[in-house]
Amino acid sequence: MKLLKLTTFLVAASMATGAVAQQDGGRLDLIVQPEPPGLMLGLVQNGPTQMVAGQIYESLLRYNGDLEPQPSLAKEWSISEDGMTYTFKLQEGVTWHDGEPFSAEDVIFTTKFLQDNHARFRGAFSHVESVEAPDDSTIVITMKEPYGPFINAFEAGSMPIVPKHIYEGTDYATNEMNATPIGTGPYKFVEWEKGSYIHLTKNEDYYLDGLPHIDDLYYRVVPDAASRAVAFETGEVDVLPGGSVENWDVARLTEMDNVCSTSDGWEFFAPHAWMWLNNREGPTSNKLFRQAVMYAMDREFVKDVVWNGYGTVPTGPVSSKTNFYTDDVPQYPHDPEKAKELLDEMGYDGEAVRLLPLPYGETWQRWAEAIKQNLEEVGITVDIDSADVAGWNEKTANWDYDMAFTYLYQYGDPALGVARNYVESQIKKGSPWNNVEGYVNPELDELWEAAAIEPDNEKRQEMYTEIQQQIVEDVPVAWLLEIEFPTIYRCNVKNLITTGIGLNDGLRDAWIED
Amino acid sequence: MAIAGAILSRLIKAAITLLAIAILNFFLVHAAPGDPATVLAGEAGAADEQMIADLRARFGLDQPLYVQLARYVGNIVTLDLGYSFRQGQPVLDLILDRLPATLILTLSAFWISLLAGVALGVAASARVGKFTDTLITGTALLFYATPLYWAALMAVLVFSVQLGWLPGFGYETVGSGYSGFERALDILKHLILPALTLGLFFMAVYMRMTRASMLEVAQQDFVKTARAKGLMPSLIRRRHILRNALLPVVTLAGLQAGQLVGGAVLTETVFAWPGIGRLMFESLAARDYNTILGVFLVSAAMVIVFNILTDLVYRLIDPRIGHKA
Numbered sequence A: 001m002k003l004l005k006l007t008t009f010l011v012a013a014s015m016a017t018g019a020v021a022q023q024d025g026g027r028l029d030l031i032v033q034p035e036p037p038g039l040m041l042g043l044v045q046n047g048p049t050q051m052v053a054g055q056i057y058e059s060l061l062r063y064n065g066d067l068e069p070q071p072s073l074a075k076e077w078s079i080s081e082d083g084m085t086y087t088f089k090l091q092e093g094v095t096w097h098d099g100e101p102f103s104a105e106d107v108i109f110t111t112k113f114l115q116d117n118h119a120r121f122r123g124a125f126s127h128v129e130s131v132e133a134p135d136d137s138t139i140v141i142t143m144k145e146p147y148g149p150f151i152n153a154f155e156a157g158s159m160p161i162v163p164k165h166i167y168e169g170t171d172y173a174t175n176e177m178n179a180t181p182i183g184t185g186p187y188k189f190v191e192w193e194k195g196s197y198i199h200l201t202k203n204e205d206y207y208l209d210g211l212p213h214i215d216d217l218y219y220r221v222v223p224d225a226a227s228r229a230v231a232f233e234t235g236e237v238d239v240l241p242g243g244s245v246e247n248w249d250v251a252r253l254t255e256m257d258n259v260c261s262t263s264d265g266w267e268f269f270a271p272h273a274w275m276w277l278n279n280r281e282g283p284t285s286n287k288l289f290r291q292a293v294m295y296a297m298d299r300e301f302v303k304d305v306v307w308n309g310y311g312t313v314p315t316g317p318v319s320s321k322t323n324f325y326t327d328d329v330p331q332y333p334h335d336p337e338k339a340k341e342l343l344d345e346m347g348y349d350g351e352a353v354r355l356l357p358l359p360y361g362e363t364w365q366r367w368a369e370a371i372k373q374n375l376e377e378v379g380i381t382v383d384i385d386s387a388d389v390a391g392w393n394e395k396t397a398n399w400d401y402d403m404a405f406t407y408l409y410q411y412g413d414p415a416l417g418v419a420r421n422y423v424e425s426q427i428k429k430g431s432p433w434n435n436v437e438g439y440v441n442p443e444l445d446e447l448w449e450a451a452a453i454e455p456d457n458e459k460r461q462e463m464y465t466e467i468q469q470q471i472v473e474d475v476p477v478a479w480l481l482e483i484e485f486p487t488i489y490r491c492n493v494k495n496l497i498t499t500g501i502g503l504n505d506g507l508r509d510a511w512i513e514d
Numbered sequence B: 001m002a003i004a005g006a007i008l009s010r011l012i013k014a015a016i017t018l019l020a021i022a023i024l025n026f027f028l029v030h031a032a033p034g035d036p037a038t039v040l041a042g043e044a045g046a047a048d049e050q051m052i053a054d055l056r057a058r059f060g061l062d063q064p065l066y067v068q069l070a071r072y073v074g075n076i077v078t079l080d081l082g083y084s085f086r087q088g089q090p091v092l093d094l095i096l097d098r099l100p101a102t103l104i105l106t107l108s109a110f111w112i113s114l115l116a117g118v119a120l121g122v123a124a125s126a127r128v129g130k131f132t133d134t135l136i137t138g139t140a141l142l143f144y145a146t147p148l149y150w151a152a153l154m155a156v157l158v159f160s161v162q163l164g165w166l167p168g169f170g171y172e173t174v175g176s177g178y179s180g181f182e183r184a185l186d187i188l189k190h191l192i193l194p195a196l197t198l199g200l201f202f203m204a205v206y207m208r209m210t211r212a213s214m215l216e217v218a219q220q221d222f223v224k225t226a227r228a229k230g231l232m233p234s235l236i237r238r239r240h241i242l243r244n245a246l247l248p249v250v251t252l253a254g255l256q257a258g259q260l261v262g263g264a265v266l267t268e269t270v271f272a273w274p275g276i277g278r279l280m281f282e283s284l285a286a287r288d289y290n291t292i293l294g295v296f297l298v299s300a301a302m303v304i305v306f307n308i309l310t311d312l313v314y315r316l317i318d319p320r321i322g323h324k325a
Helices: A047-053 A104-117 A119-125 A148-152 A225-233 A247-254 A287-296 A299-306 A336-346 A362-377 A389-397 A442-452 A457-474 B002-031 B036-043 B049-059 B065-077 B091-126 B131-145 B148-162 B180-218 B221-229 B233-258 B265-270 B276-286 B289-317 B320-324
Strands: A027-031 A061-063 A069-071 A074-079 A085-090 A128-135 A138-143 A187-193 A197-202 A216-220 A259-262 A272-277 A353-356 A382-384 A403-408 A477-482 A487-490
Touching (some): A085 A104, A104 A128, A119 B049, A148 A442, A225 B148, A272 A287, A287 A362, A287 A477, A362 A382, A362 A403, A389 A403, A389 B036, A389 B276, A442 A457, B002 B289, B036 B049, B036 B276, B091 B180, B091 B276, B148 B265, B180 B233, B221 B233, B233 B289
Parallel strands (some): A353 A382, A353 A403
Antiparallel strands (some): A074 A085, A128 A138, A197 A216, A259 A487
């Protein structure tokens, strides 16, 4: 077996910027919003859970900002040339937070545990034939077919390794240990004062010497966006994760002394925002109407005003941060005249369309208002149809909308985070995380399928380029923005964001300068 | 004995009312679009049918609605509020965890508004038409008309951000290691802004009601008689006017006291106060049925308890009330 890739790092610390000596100690206060429903990452995968529990649990790999795999619980790994066998060498001397030793058995158990509880894991592992542990520190995964994006499936939120000795033979959902999660990560769970804060502390027995640096992490729950801005202003918290304050507060906060901001740390997720246009009925079922919507929208204006300049106007379904992106696709600049021509051509009669905003705060409300104004300028009648989160879920999952805002993560590869919104097999009532718009294109479905299992990356790129060109021509959805959520923090917090998932696993390497 | 009998009959009626409220709430909550499974799946950012079906089965939502109702009613008559699947904890624990924070906040606001409101009302009525009266009435009107969340944000901006006198949010200093007296003092500091903000509106209401009621009672014959007898004006005001003027204030206080558990959602949200109001609001957004119903039920019980207490206070202030009944 020829090794395509063999990477070894002695200590991760050696990668960090050299000259300055890293200081140990200190306490870091971060915002977590909203309060997570639970911290057992194998059972709950919502955003806030991943942000906190990503310090407690680990997966086999991590990913840098260019989405290249880095060691985590696996110190080395290799993929066979035919893409059918993945071999992982595990770190030595790893213990769970309760002192039990970690071994390959835990990884095997995890694959069973997540099979029952983790939708994304189920998707990725449907391509797997078997998982075996030839010895205590080796894992061999055999595939049913070569599946290119598989190497991206070992991120902490996608495949958190869970302790076999705690969960085997129990009812996972009601296991009492869910309240006091046990992982292998750099920080241990201490206390969760519901409604106030979650306290994690340094794992003194962490297997990487010298890590982590910070003694205590406090994730603070502050439900009001304006109060969160105040909390940062008054020095109560040191880190505002992306999206925790309204955009118009970002400029004010970043102008303060000793305050830094970065939009790094979201490359793996590459949040991509669009409006689902209902392809089944009403004016939005007409391709000319959908193209007119694209020309009518002033997306640069929204980026500059509603999002304060953060983000990138997308060219199509794949984010420019995701692998296999191309900009060689039809373009839709802001062109109201062109939009009116298209509407005339289709014979649009002024039938009103309902626009469902995302109920995630003021920014999203204003975004919907900006779009409504753009569309009315070219003669489209728009009714804004608001709902709360549960109502939004219900309406989109049951296709009760004409245009609906959403955004989805891409997980580094079109096969993981993009295909699900455009292939016919993903048209399923009852969930808002699939082909909700009802786009059907059998030719492209075949191409999606072939591209996912094509071992040659150049050929994959060709296929994804063709897919992107065709989809952008059809406009099944109206792409709005590659969202950037700036992380705002005190400048004396160093190495805060070192990976493609940013704060979700970044506290391992972070340290505080006095 | 008459009082004991009255209380007993009130308690029986209360139990029936509570049960009716619980059933009504059950249907109301289930009538809202969406359910806890779709919200949880939605938050995960990825879901398949199996995940949603698994969650529904785990929450018991795959059963017909009447089965769910029967189960729920069966639980509450045995004083079991059920289990929050979202938070993985019994609902009663969740509520008891949050109850102290809420009661500290709402009781402080209650007493501040009641005592200050009545005192200001008496002061204003004693100098009716003069500058003091205009000042008090004007300020009260301002408090009465100010939206709570705006007042809260302004208080934070002025006293926390600009002046730096008081903490702007939270229940106590996180990770301070305080205990005993130090901790109490720390909580007190955090309490001042939210309690004052929450108390402002009711203070204005009590003030206006006390003032109007005092002026009305002062016109009555028995007050003229007292004056004719040559009693001291301050004694007349305290013993004759105030005591009679307090009845409508007590009615209002009873109403406010009924909101002690669930009435501070906005204040708790702005000040990040870890209380019941926020628990209710967040559970509502997440369609965490058992938790919402639990909070509703406890709130309803509080309203009923305070109605009974108000009736008892009437009897103390005006002994005639018990005899008429």
